[in-house]
């Protein structure tokens with residue numbers, strides 16, 4: 001076997017075994033490198049040979065060079081093809097594959113409680129009535145018998161835009177708006193909505209919160225009707241084991257007026273840490289609508305009377321779900337919210 005045939009064979013063997021471009025590069029240098037490549041060296045010795053042999057060797061060496069170059073190129077292409085095939089296999093995006101599922105949200109616990117209250121009272125014949133959150137001083141105070149300078153105003157420390165315009169401090173102004181709109185009793189409405197007061201946030205109060213007001217205007221309504229309605233509402237929402245009680249209180253827009261309490265869901269009324277050992281949780285106020293308030297709504301108190309209540313929705317959610325800090329409802333912490 002001639003020297004060039006032997007080199008070619010050797011080179012082709014090495015090329016077949018190479019697995020990377022850099023290995024092929026080394027082989028190319030080794031055989032075809034301009035200075036010390038083995039085939040190159042073969043050609044450089046050609047001058048010393050006798051002319052007859054020169055042509056044959058030159059031809060053979062050039063042949064070897066072409067063959068090796070061809071093999072290098074073919075192997076390079078082969079490796080590149082394998083690399084691309086591998087990428088196609090491992091990095092391909094299959095657009096027919098289903099996407100990653102999106103997390104599903106759910107209704108906020110306060111909205112849930114509000115809707116439950118609405119459903120229970122709608123089933124009793126009450127209608128939902130909404131009013132503006134930016135209220136006039138007349139609807140928020142005057143019409144409810146809380147005239148300027150009345151000491152009870154301190155209970156509703158409010159955010160004012162102008163002396164006549166404020167963020168409503170309770171949902172009671174919607175009582176007046178509802179009487180004015182409906183005009184002819186019987187009136188049975190509830191008015192859920194956001195209220196605002198200048199209170200610093202703490203475990204039991206916030207500067208913004210929600211109330212649900214109820215108003216019934218009809219003939220011959222009694223405190224018993226009111227208490228029965230509220231007992232039904234509470235037990236529908238919380239369960240039959242809950243008890244309610246009313247305590248005498250004072251509101252300028254009701255006479256008589258009461259605080260309304262629900263028995264603690266944790267201790268059942270015997271007293272525990274969560275109800276501060278009272279056995280009861282306050283949810284709001286209620287009472288028989290003051291005749292002057294009926295008059296301010298355009299209703300004749302000689303023919304009609306009414307009862308009303310205003311409960312905090314957060315307080316109701318707290319006593320329903322045994323939550324002891326009102327701020328949790330507004331912190332958007334999913335570890336809390338996902339429990340409901």
Ligand code: DAH
Pocket residue numbers: 169170171172213214251253254284285286287288307308309310311
């Ligand atoms: N508006 C009162 C408040 O915000 C709550 C209230 C008490 C509403 C008695 C009523 C009621 O309708 O009769 O504190």
